[in-house]
Amino acid sequence: MEKLSDRWGSVLKVDSLSKKYREYVVKTDEKIGSFLSFDPGLTINDSAGKGILAGIPFGVKDNIAVKDFDLTCGSKILEGFSSPYTATAVKKLQEAGAVVVGKTNMDEFGMGSSTNNSALGKTSNPWDLERVAGGSSGGSASAVSSGQVPFSLGSDTGGSVRQPASFCGIYGLKPTYGAISRYGLTAYASSLETIGICGESTSTTREVFNIIRGKDSLDNTTVDYSPSGKDDSVTIAVLKIGDGELNKEVLSSYRKSEGRLRDLGYKVVEVEIPTLKYVVPAYYVIATAEASANLARFNGIRYGYGEKGSETPSELVEMSRTKGFGDEVKLRILLGTYVLRSGFQDQYYHRAQKIRTAILNDFSKIFIDADALMMPVFPSAAFHHGSSDLTQLQQKSADLYTCSANLAGLPALAVPSSIENGLPVGVQFTAPVFEEERLFRISGKLEEIFPAQKPEVYSGGWKL
Amino acid sequence: MKYQSFVGLEIHIQLITETKVFCSCANNFGDEPNTNICPVCMGYPGALPSLNEEAVYKALKVCTALNCHINEKAIFDRKNYFYPDMPKNYQITQFESPFGVDGYFNLELDNGEIKKIRIHDVHLEEDAGKMIHDNYQSLLDYNRAGTPLLEIVTEPDLLDGREAELFVQQFRQMVRYLGVTDGNMEEGSLRCDANTSINLPGKGLGTKTEVKNLNSSKFVNKALSYEIKRHGKVLDRGGVIVQETRLWDEKTSSSRSMRTKEDSHDYRYFPEPDLPPYRTEPAVLKEIRDNMVEMPLARKRRYIDTLKLSLDQAVFVTAEKDTADWFESVLELGGDPVQAASWLSGDIRRVLNKEGGMLENSPFSPERIKSLFDLINGKKISNNIGKELLAVIYREDREPVDIVREKGLEQVSDSGAVEKVVDDVLIAHPAVVDAVRGGADKQIGFLMGQVMKATGGKVNPGMAREIIINKIKRSD
Numbered sequence: 001m002e003k004l005s006d007r008w009g010s011v012l013k014v015d016s017l018s019k020k021y022r023e024y025v026v027k028t029d030e031k032i033g034s035f036l037s038f039d040p041g042l043t044i045n046d047s048a049g050k051g052i053l054a055g056i057p058f059g060v061k062d063n064i065a066v067k068d069f070d071l072t073c074g075s076k077i078l079e080g081f082s083s084p085y086t087a088t089a090v091k092k093l094q095e096a097g098a099v100v101v102g103k104t105n106m107d108e109f110g111m112g113s114s115t116n117n118s119a120l121g122k123t124s125n126p127w128d129l130e131r132v133a134g135g136s137s138g139g140s141a142s143a144v145s146s147g148q149v150p151f152s153l154g155s156d157t158g159g160s161v162r163q164p165a166s167f168c169g170i171y172g173l174k175p176t177y178g179a180i181s182r183y184g185l186t187a188y189a190s191s192l193e194t195i196g197i198c199g200e201s202t203s204t205t206r207e208v209f210n211i212i213r214g215k216d217s218l219d220n221t222t223v224d225y226s227p228s229g230k231d232d233s234v235t236i237a238v239l240k241i242g243d244g245e246l247n248k249e250v251l252s253s254y255r256k257s258e259g260r261l262r263d264l265g266y267k268v269v270e271v272e273i274p275t276l277k278y279v280v281p282a283y284y285v286i287a288t289a290e291a292s293a294n295l296a297r298f299n300g301i302r303y304g305y306g307e308k309g310s311e312t313p314s315e316l317v318e319m320s321r322t323k324g325f326g327d328e329v330k331l332r333i334l335l336g337t338y339v340l341r342s343g344f345q346d347q348y349y350h351r352a353q354k355i356r357t358a359i360l361n362d363f364s365k366i367f368i369d370a371d372a373l374m375m376p377v378f379p380s381a382a383f384h385h386g387s388s389d390l391t392q393l394q395q396k397s398a399d400l401y402t403c404s405a406n407l408a409g410l411p412a413l414a415v416p417s418s419i420e421n422g423l424p425v426g427v428q429f430t431a432p433v434f435e436e437e438r439l440f441r442i443s444g445k446l447e448e449i450f451p452a453q454k455p456e457v458y459s460g461g462w463k464l
Numbered sequence: 465m466k467y468q469s470f471v472g473l474e475i476h477i478q479l480i481t482e483t484k485v486f487c488s489c490a491n492n493f494g495d496e497p498n499t500n501i502c503p504v505c506m507g508y509p510g511a512l513p514s515l516n517e518e519a520v521y522k523a524l525k526v527c528t529a530l531n532c533h534i535n536e537k538a539i540f541d542r543k544n545y546f547y548p549d550m551p552k553n554y555q556i557t558q559f560e561s562p563f564g565v566d567g568y569f570n571l572e573l574d575n576g577e578i579k580k581i582r583i584h585d586v587h588l589e590e591d592a593g594k595m596i597h598d599n600y601q602s603l604l605d606y607n608r609a610g611t612p613l614l615e616i617v618t619e620p621d622l623l624d625g626r627e628a629e630l631f632v633q634q635f636r637q638m639v640r641y642l643g644v645t646d647g648n649m650e651e652g653s654l655r656c657d658a659n660t661s662i663n664l665p666g667k668g669l670g671t672k673t674e675v676k677n678l679n680s681s682k683f684v685n686k687a688l689s690y691e692i693k694r695h696g697k698v699l700d701r702g703g704v705i706v707q708e709t710r711l712w713d714e715k716t717s718s719s720r721s722m723r724t725k726e727d728s729h730d731y732r733y734f735p736e737p738d739l740p741p742y743r744t745e746p747a748v749l750k751e752i753r754d755n756m757v758e759m760p761l762a763r764k765r766r767y768i769d770t771l772k773l774s775l776d777q778a779v780f781v782t783a784e785k786d787t788a789d790w791f792e793s794v795l796e797l798g799g800d801p802v803q804a805a806s807w808l809s810g811d812i813r814r815v816l817n818k819e820g821g822m823l824e825n826s827p828f829s830p831e832r833i834k835s836l837f838d839l840i841n842g843k844k845i846s847n848n849i850g851k852e853l854l855a856v857i858y859r860e861d862r863e864p865v866d867i868v869r870e871k872g873l874e875q876v877s878d879s880g881a882v883e884k885v886v887d888d889v890l891i892a893h894p895a896v897v898d899a900v901r902g903g904a905d906k907q908i909g910f911l912m913g914q915v916m917k918a919t920g921g922k923v924n925p926g927m928a929r930e931i932i933i934n935k936i937k938r939s940d
Binding site for chain 2: 185
């Protein structure tokens with residue numbers, strides 16, 4: 001397989017290539033809309049001149065801080081807000097030579113599964129522009145899928161890297177909680193989210209992960225990366241799927257991947273996860289509770305949108321938040337405030353935390369006999385723009401396969417599985433904490449049989 | 465009073481640390497507004513708190529000094545409310561599992577009795593910024609946002625305003641001894657809110673009210689006395705106390721309602737997900753215990769019992785740890801405790817007050833003062849000359865021995881020389897000599913004065929007096 005640097009290393013360095021590259025991105029983005037801001041020269045001087053990733057362009061989800069780029073989080077309340085500092089994970093990539101070329105579109109503050117909840121732009125799936133790229137890291141996934149960048153950083157709170165990766169036919173890693181510093185990631189649900197990676201291949205995803213992981217003194221929830229060393233899997237558990245749980249295409253793709261595992265010589269064991277039916281309510285209680293506190297800082301006083309002409313501080317805060325936040329964000333803040341109310345905490349918040357422990361126990365039981373677990377990513381492939389295919393509520397319910405890994409803090413990797421009726425479908429693998437390498441090895445083997453496919457738009461024609 | 469009163473205090477102290485409690489901004493007072501800020505303490509998107517170990521260490525020192533049980537896991541919580549001086553619109557504090565719980569403080573009452581005041585908890589939290597109102601706008605300075613605060617909550621074991629006043633004074637003295645804070649109420653590095661209730665004896669606690677805006681221990685006493693009286697009046701006429709927060713107004717010497725329980729916030733406390741539970745190392749605790757400074761009360765007792773200082777002297781010397789340490793340095797050099805205490809509370813204090821200086825790092829080093837005592841005790845100079853020297857030592861920052869030598873201040877101790885001076889004085893004042901011979905001993909003082917004048921004060925007074933008396937008696 002060609003090395004990442006061979007294919008992408010000169011794209012920004014050689015003038016003629018650089019011009020063609022920019023034209024390609026600008027032209028394709030007119031339809032796809034991956035980027036909220038695209039400016040390869042803006043922070044090129046913050047990248048080391050040499051390193052493993054020297055000169056390689058990458059995208060960063062617009063809720064992750066990059067100094068001098070805007071940090072909008074897809075929201076009007078931060079429209080035009082320029083970040084005064086850079087996230088640790090981005091810094092590490094810059095130190096390795098990689099260059100941030102733009103900030104990618106997302107559901108507002110990470111809340112959504114389509115990127116249609118962005119207040120600042122529209123992102124479409126490179127495989128079918130009538131459909132969503134997934135969310136909340138839709139722009140990060142579409143940028144990689146359409147060949148605008150070889151990898152991009154996203155964030156995964158309940159599946160926000162893996163689901164768009166699956167919708168766009170690329171690789172999406174949610175790492176172990178605490179493996180990658182969250183310093184610079186605008187908080188939505190602090191105990192659930194991680195910075196994640198959208199990559200064009202297993203090797204690229206792995207390479208980026210190994211560069212950005214590590215304990216950070218600026219993030220007290222990071223821990224030293226400590227894998228067991230048992231990187232090769234023998235037994236892979238596969239989640240049993242009941243009738244109607246997945247749509248026809250996704251089920252078919254799931255079975256294909258299951259078959260490939262057997263062909264590759266893995267011992268495949270079917271398992272059930274009893275607590276899986278409780279994960280969505282637990283996830284939304286915890287995520288919205290934390291979000292209600294994390295989003296309280298946006299009040300128009302120190303930065304971001306501040307309503308002019310307010311007579312009192314209260315008025316300023318109320319007007320700024322009323323006008324600056326979208327409906328989905330307001331919904332989740334209200335819900336989160338509610339479940340934290342005194343008198344209700346036992347019923348909602350504490351119960352949700354108990355479910356969290358229960359789901360971790362279920363996973364632990366599975367990992368006694370299995371080295372990894374395969375699950376679907378989402379019950380359908382990419383749905384159409386608007387809520388006609390899936391209402392907002394249905395989109396939330398569909399989070400069950402992905403948000404379980406966030407609740408348990410486990411690593412999970414979305415892997416392209418097949419193209420069904422012209423749309424990509426992925427599967428995901430999860431493993432015990434710090435066993436990302438196990439996931440990469442399974443993914444690498446499957447990649448030999450079925451690598452990431454390129455949509456029509458990705459002609460690679462901007463390269464010489 | 466026919467009611468029993470109960471008082472509990474919530475005291476906040478600003479901890480002295482290099483940097484703020486969750487970021488590396490400088491923890492300074494009085495810098496230009498908004499110069500000690502960063503994404504973390506300004507609540508920028510994506511910023512995260514990182515716990516300052518120095519603040520934790522100082523918190524543990526206070527917990528230990530207050531005899532608290534140290535929780536195995538200290539957990540931080542978010543206290544959620546909106547206010548312009550709050551960058552995140554939640555405060556990181558401790559609610560369920562603070563650093564220290566169930567401690568006690570030995571309060572010395574006016575009659576010398578020791579009363580044990582139970583400490584409910586000691587917890588670490590961050591301070592908010594400062595908001596100043598100016599005509600038609602509000603100004604915000606975030607330098608203070610994120611600085612470390614330690615909150616100490618007592619049980620309602622205090623009886624009244626006076627006990628509360630004593631508690632604040634003695635508590636302040638203790639935390640200054642520990643070196644964890646300046647404890648300055650006027651500057652705001654020590655803040656006190658008081659809770660009080662009354663009830664018929666034996667009926668337990670009553671409905672409490674909280675009083676805020678107490679800027680000195682004196683006001684703590686005044687405000688609580690007022691409040692307890694007010695409670696009494698309400699109950700006397702058959703009314704019910706409204707549980708509320710009241711502000712003390714020094715101008716009117718009264719309190720007024722700020723907000724009632726119904727208006728009070730639901731803070732929606734939940735554990736801070738960005739900070740893992742803190743597990744205190746047993747080795748650290750042991751180190752703190754082993755190196756714990758002697759408490760002011762114990763030190764004062766020791767000075768009275770062992771060193772034989774008077775109560776007043778002991779109180780003065782132990783008021784500040786620096787003073788007591790200085791005092792003990794002089795003793796270590798061989799100085800006499802009573803002499804040292806007496807000079808310290810007397811002439812040394814006087815010079816310092818006049819010059820507007822502090823004892824610590826002043827020209828009055830323990831070595832110099834001991835050297836001064838040696839000159840006096842060795843009769844090289846008189847006590848009075850010694851006192852005059854203090855001002856010179858302070859202003860010129862020089863060794864007493866050098867000044868004495870340079871200015872020729874050494875006492876004349878050669879009896880022959882003294883006799884000659886006395887002879888001259890006696891010849892010059894025959895009437896006085898006769899008076900003394902006749903029994904007017906007080907006139908010896910006049911003759912002493914003349915001898916002093918003639919020698920520029922440099923004669924050993926004891927020797928001069930003896931020679932005067934002998935000469936007068938001899939010529940009988």
